[in-house]
Amino acid sequence: MIIRRTIFLFTILAFFVSLKADFKEGKVLFEEKCASCHGEYISFKKLKENFFERNNNLLNLTIPTQNMLAWAIMEGSKKVGDPNDSEMRIVEIEEYLKSYLANPDINNTVCDNHVVKYYKEKEPMEISEDEATLLAEYFMGYKADRLKRFPKPVKVLKDNNDGKIIKEALEKNKQIIVFATAQSCYFCKKMKHEVLDLTEVQEAIAEDYIFIEVDVDYVALPFGLNKRFKGMTPTFFILTTSGQLINTYPGAWDRKDFLGILKENL
Known part of the structure; x- marks a missing residue:
């Protein structure tokens, strides 16, 4: 049993090491063969x-940008493959890419129906098995690579330093969000996974806000917010660049409502 488990772990490790290495080759291939048509990254807020x-x-x-393609294939409503089965998913993405590029049928696209109507008809093109594999690995690793180069706009507060936060907010001309959370808070974790981790939400936050996450079980809220805190997690406090409270939003929110909160406080 131990030997089989060890072999399994080494197989998984080897798979992800290979995936990381081939992502770089896939990125080079995309830049050589696809980037001239599919433009560079545009924020989802602007899109x-x-x-x-x-x-x-x-x-x-x-035509969709490269981040629109990666999102549609990996996270969109018509995403390809099972997110919980990486090995099989690569195969399915390979097959989709070969099939679609050989016969670019608008009815078979992974892109959102609302945006497809603006796209021009694509010319068919053939790609090899190796090229399909590299492109699949590029799309598989796109989000992780971008997050590595442009980390999530979340600062975890470990001690109170109101002056440092305000200095950054003033320098960047951004308002401040304080996210009151706790390790035992189920709805905090659920909202992180379903809302705060979404690329669209992260970009909306990064555009206009300094986002501060505070575990209230261990750290006091900054800017004297303990006086306004009713003990409910999650709670979101929106403040001006100088740390003055604008609004308080207790409870968890879905994507649409949270984006609305971000917009209405600007």
Whole structure:
């Protein structure tokens, strides 16, 4: 039993080491063969404004950007493969890429139906088995690579330093969010996973806010917020760049409502 378990662990480790190495090759391949058509990264906040508020008149996109492709394949409503089975998912993404590129049928796209109507018809192209594998590994590793290069806009407060936070907020001209949480809080973890970890939400936060996470079981809330805190986690406090309280939002929120909170306090 121990030997089999050890072999299994080494197999998984080898798989992820290989995936990391081939991601770099896949990135080079994408840049050589795809990047001239599929533009560079555009924030989801701007993409949402472009497609849902401006009818594509802001960016005039006729083909998805590389981050739009990665999101559609890995996280969109029509995502490819099972997120819990990485080995099988690579195979399924490979097959999808080969099939779609050989026959770019709009009815078979992974892109959102609302944005597809703006895209021009794609010319068919053939890719080899090796190229399909490298591109699949590139899309598989895209989000992790971006988060490594551009970390989540979350600061975990371990001691109170109001002056340092305000200095950063003033320098960057951003307001402040204090997220009151606790390790034992089920809804805090649920909201992190379902809302705060979403790329769209992280980008909206990073655009306009300094985000401070505080475990209230171990650290006092900054800016004298303990006086306003009713003991419910999660609670979100929105403050000005100088640390003055604007609004308090106790409880967990879904993606749409939380994005609304971010927008209405600007």
